[in-house]
Amino acid sequence: MSYMKTIVQEILDQYPNAGRDSLIPILQHMQEKLGFLSEESVIEVSKHLKMPASKIFGVATFYNQFRFNQPGKYHVQVCRGTACHVLGSATVLDEIEKNLKIKTGQTTKDKLFSLEVVACIGACGLAPVISINGEFHAKVGTESIKGIFEDYRNREE
Amino acid sequence: MNLTIEVNNNIITANQGDTILDALSQNGMTVPTLCHMKGLFPTGACRMCVVEVEGRRNLVTACSEPVLDGMKIKTHSARVIESRKTIVELLLSNHPDDCLYCERNGSCELQDLSEDLHIRERRISGQKNKYKLDVSSASIVRDPAKCILCGRCVRVCEEIEGVSAIEFVGRGSKTFIDTSFNHGLNLSTCVNCGQCIMVCPTGALKEKDHISEIKDMLAEPEKTVVVQYAPSISVSLAEEFGLPSGQNMIGLMNAALRRMGFNYVFDTSFSADLTIMEEASELVHRVQNGGKLPMITSCCPGWVKYAEEFQHDMIENLSSCKSPQQMMGAIIKSYFAETENIAPENIYSVSIMPCTAKKFEQQREEMIQNGISDVDAVLTTRELARMIRLYGIDITKMEPELADSPLGTRSSAGKIFGTSGGVMEAAIRSAHYFITGKEMVKFQVKGVRGLEGRKEAKVNIGEMEVGVVVVSGLKNAEILMEEIRNGRNDIHFIEVMACPGGCINGGGQPIGTDDEAIKARMLSLYDIDEKDAIKMSHKNPYIKELYDKFLGKPLGHKSHELLHTHYQKRDIN
Numbered sequence: 216m217s218y219m220k221t222i223v224q225e226i227l228d229q230y231p232n233a234g235r236d237s238l239i240p241i242l243q244h245m246q247e248k249l250g251f252l253s254e255e256s257v258i259e260v261s262k263h264l265k266m267p268a269s270k271i272f273g274v275a276t277f278y279n280q281f282r283f284n285q286p287g288k289y290h291v292q293v294c295r296g297t298a299c300h301v302l303g304s305a306t307v308l309d310e311i312e313k314n315l316k317i318k319t320g321q322t323t324k325d326k327l328f329s330l331e332v333v334a335c336i337g338a339c340g341l342a343p344v345i346s347i348n349g350e351f352h353a354k355v356g357t358e359s360i361k362g363i364f365e366d367y368r369n370r371e372e
Numbered sequence: 373m374n375l376t377i378e379v380n381n382n383i384i385t386a387n388q389g390d391t392i393l394d395a396l397s398q399n400g401m402t403v404p405t406l407c408h409m410k411g412l413f414p415t416g417a418c419r420m421c422v423v424e425v426e427g428r429r430n431l432v433t434a435c436s437e438p439v440l441d442g443m444k445i446k447t448h449s450a451r452v453i454e455s456r457k458t459i460v461e462l463l464l465s466n467h468p469d470d471c472l473y474c475e476r477n478g479s480c481e482l483q484d485l486s487e488d489l490h491i492r493e494r495r496i497s498g499q500k501n502k503y504k505l506d507v508s509s510a511s512i513v514r515d516p517a518k519c520i521l522c523g524r525c526v527r528v529c530e531e532i533e534g535v536s537a538i539e540f541v542g543r544g545s546k547t548f549i550d551t552s553f554n555h556g557l558n559l560s561t562c563v564n565c566g567q568c569i570m571v572c573p574t575g576a577l578k579e580k581d582h583i584s585e586i587k588d589m590l591a592e593p594e595k596t597v598v599v600q601y602a603p604s605i606s607v608s609l610a611e612e613f614g615l616p617s618g619q620n621m622i623g624l625m626n627a628a629l630r631r632m633g634f635n636y637v638f639d640t641s642f643s644a645d646l647t648i649m650e651e652a653s654e655l656v657h658r659v660q661n662g663g664k665l666p667m668i669t670s671c672c673p674g675w676v677k678y679a680e681e682f683q684h685d686m687i688e689n690l691s692s693c694k695s696p697q698q699m700m701g702a703i704i705k706s707y708f709a710e711t712e713n714i715a716p717e718n719i720y721s722v723s724i725m726p727c728t729a730k731k732f733e734q735q736r737e738e739m740i741q742n743g744i745s746d747v748d749a750v751l752t753t754r755e756l757a758r759m760i761r762l763y764g765i766d767i768t769k770m771e772p773e774l775a776d777s778p779l780g781t782r783s784s785a786g787k788i789f790g791t792s793g794g795v796m797e798a799a800i801r802s803a804h805y806f807i808t809g810k811e812m813v814k815f816q817v818k819g820v821r822g823l824e825g826r827k828e829a830k831v832n833i834g835e836m837e838v839g840v841v842v843v844s845g846l847k848n849a850e851i852l853m854e855e856i857r858n859g860r861n862d863i864h865f866i867e868v869m870a871c872p873g874g875c876i877n878g879g880g881q882p883i884g885t886d887d888e889a890i891k892a893r894m895l896s897l898y899d900i901d902e903k904d905a906i907k908m909s910h911k912n913p914y915i916k917e918l919y920d921k922f923l924g925k926p927l928g929h930k931s932h933e934l935l936h937t938h939y940q941k942r943d944i945n
Contacts, residue, residue, distance in 0.1 A: 257552065258944070267536030267539070267552075267561070268553075268561075269536050269537060269538060269551055269552040269561075270530075270536055270539055272539065272552040272553055273539035273541050277543045
C-alpha cells in the first residue's frame with residue numbers, strides 16, 4: 216500500500232458508517248493531511264460513502280477551499296480582495312501566471328511553486344499583496360514579479 | 373379529489389397533488405420547459421415554465437408548484453412572456469451561434485424556443501464559453517460550449533442509469549458539466565448508452581461520426597461493403613422522414629441501402645436468432661448441470677460495461693454469448709467470406725444500430741481477432757437517416773426489396789429483440805423446445821411484454837417452473853442485483869437493457885423520441901411477430917443450415933471460437 220493510500224485509509228477509518236452528510240468534513244480532513252485532494256483519495260472516499268466520484272468532484276469544485284494539485288514547495292497566494300483589485304491585482308495575477316507558466320490552482324512542473332487566489336488576506340494597507348508560504352510581499356506590481364520569484368529560485372540553487 | 377382552477381380565464385379541473393404543469397397538459401395546454409423530465413422529480417432550475425399566479429408576488433415554476441383549489445393562473449401574460457424571453461436571450465448570450473454547422477440544426481430545443489418566443493435580435497451579448505471538445509469516447513462527443521446547463525444529462529445518467537459519469541463541476545458562471553477530474557468520457561464510468569444524447573436539448577452531446585469513413589469505403593472498388601441492421605431500426609426510422617411512428621420500413625430501407633452502394637444487406641435479427649440458439653442452449657446447460665444462475669443476458673453493451681464496473685461480482689452470471697451485432701460480424705467474416713470466396717480483410721462490415729454503445733462494443737479488444745474486427749463501423753438510426761438524405765434518396769418513393777440471403781432471413785423471435793422483454797421471450801420459446809422437445813402451444817409470454825422498467829414472470833417449461841425477470845434502465849438492474857446478492861434465488865434468467873424500454877428507445881434513435889413513439893415501435897414489433905410464419909429462432913431454416921454446414925452444434929467448438937467471449941472487472945475512476 217502506498218504512503219498516500221495508508222493516510223487516506225487512516226482518515227476513512229475515523230468515519231465508520233458515514234453517510235453523505237460527512238462528505239465535506241472528510242474532504243477537509245483529507246486536504247489537511249495530504250495538502251490537496253488526490254484522485255486516489257476522491258475514489259476511496261467515493262467507495263467509502265458509496266457515492267459516485269463525479270458527484271464528489273462536483274461538490275469539491277464548488278468550494279474554493281479544495282485544491283486538486285499537490286502544492287509546490289512555495290505556495291503563492293494572490294489576494295483578489297477589493298482593495299487589491301482596485302490597485303491592479305488582476306494584472307499582477309496575469310503576470311504571475313505568465314512567469315510561472317501555470318494557471319491558478321496548478322503547480323509548476325518542478326513542484327517549486329503552486330498558485331492560489333484568495334479573497335482577502337486582511338492586509339489591505341499593503342495592496343496589492345501576495346503571500347508566499349506566509350511571507351508577505353507588499354505593493355507588488357507587474358515589474359516587481361520577476362525579481363520576487365527569481366529570489367525564491369535562487370534560494371534553491 | 374378534484375380541484376377547480378382558473379387558467380387564462382377558463383375554468384378547468386385538476387387532481388390534488390398534481391403540479392400546475394400536469395394540470396395544464398391534462399387539459400391540452402402547454403408551457404415551454406427545458407429542465408423538466410417526465411417521471412423525474414422537478415428541479416425548477418431553468419425557470420422556462422414560469423406562470424403568473426394571482427396573489428403571488430413572484431412568478432412560479434409550473435413544473436414544481438402543486439395546484440391549489442381556486443388558483444388563478446396566467447400562462448402567457450405579458451410579464452410571463454417577457455420573463456421567458458429574457459431567459460432564452462441570456463442562454464443565447466454565450467452560445468456559440470454556429471447553428472448552420474450544428475448536428476442539431478432543426479432539432480434543437482433552444483432554437484425552437486427562440487423561434488417560438490420570437491427572438492430576432494441579440495439584446496444581451498456575453499463572453500463566449502471556450503471549452504475543449506471531448507472526443508475521447510468511442511461513442512459520444514461532448515461539446516460543453518453548446519451546453520445550457522439544464523442538467524437533464526446529469527439526471528438521466530444518475531437517476532435512470534445509476535452511472536453518474538457526469539456532474540456539474542465548478543460554481544457560478546464557471547459551472548460546466550464534466551467527468552470526475554476532467555478526464556475524457558473514455559476514462560469515466562460512462563457506459564456509452566447515449567441516453568444523455570436523447571435528453572440533450574442542444575448539440576452539446578452527439579454520437580461519434582462514422583459516416584465519413586463509410587462513405588470512403590463505399591467508393592473503394594476492392595472493398596466488399598456489407599451492412600446489417602438491428603431489429604428495431606426498421607420500426608424507428610419512419611419519424612426521420614415525417615412518417616408515422618412505428619411504421620415498418622424494412623423493404624424501403626433494404627432498397628435505400630443498396631442505392632447507397634452497400635454490396636450485401638443483412639438483418640441482425642438473423643444473428644439474434646443465432647444468439648438465441650447459443651444463449652438458450654447455455655441456459656439449458658446451466659440449469660441442467662448446476663451452472664451459475666441466474667443467467668443474465670449480455671446483448672446490451674451498455675449493461676455489459678456497467679456490470680464490469682459496478683457489478684463485477686456478477687460477471688460469471690453473464691451469458692458468454694456475444695451480442696447479435698458481433699455474432700453477425702463474426703459470421704460475415706468467416707462463413708460468408710468463405711462461401712463467397714472473399715478475403716475477410718477485403719470485407720468492410722457496417723452495422724446500423726439504435727445504440728451508441730455499439731460503437732464502443734465494436735472497438736472492444738475481445739471483438740478483434742488477428743487484427744480483423746468483427747464489425748468495422750457502426751451507424752446510429754440518426755446517422756442512417758442522415759446518410760439516406762446525403763445520398764439524395766427519397767426513401768418514400770422506393771420499391772420495397774428483400775434483404776440478402778442467407779444472413780438476411782430471420783424468425784420473428786429475432787425481430788422482437790428490439791423491445792425490452794424480447795430477448796427473454798425469444799429465449800423462452802427456444803429453451804422450451806430444447807428441454808421438452810415440443811413447441812410452446814401459446815408462443816406469447818405476456819408477462820415480459822410492455823414498457824415497465826421491471827417485469828417478472830414464472831414460466832412453466834415441462835415440469836420445471838422457470839423464474840424470469842426483465843429490467844430496463846440500469847438503475848433497475850442495480851436494484852435487482854442487490855436483491856440477488858441479498859439471497860433472492862427464485863430467478864433463473866434475467867434480461868437487462870440499459871435504455872428504458874429496450875433498443876426501441878436506444879441512445880441512437882431519432883431525437884424527439886417520446887413515450888408514444890416508443891409504444892408505437894413496440895406494437896409494430898409485436899405485430900410483425902403476430903403475422904410472421906416462423907416465430908421460433910430454432911425454426912429459422914437458414915440458422916439450421918448455418919449449423920449443418922459450418923458451426924456444428926450450439927456451444928460447439930466453432931461457436932466458442934466465433935460467437936462467445938468473456939468479460940472482466942473494470943476499475944472505476
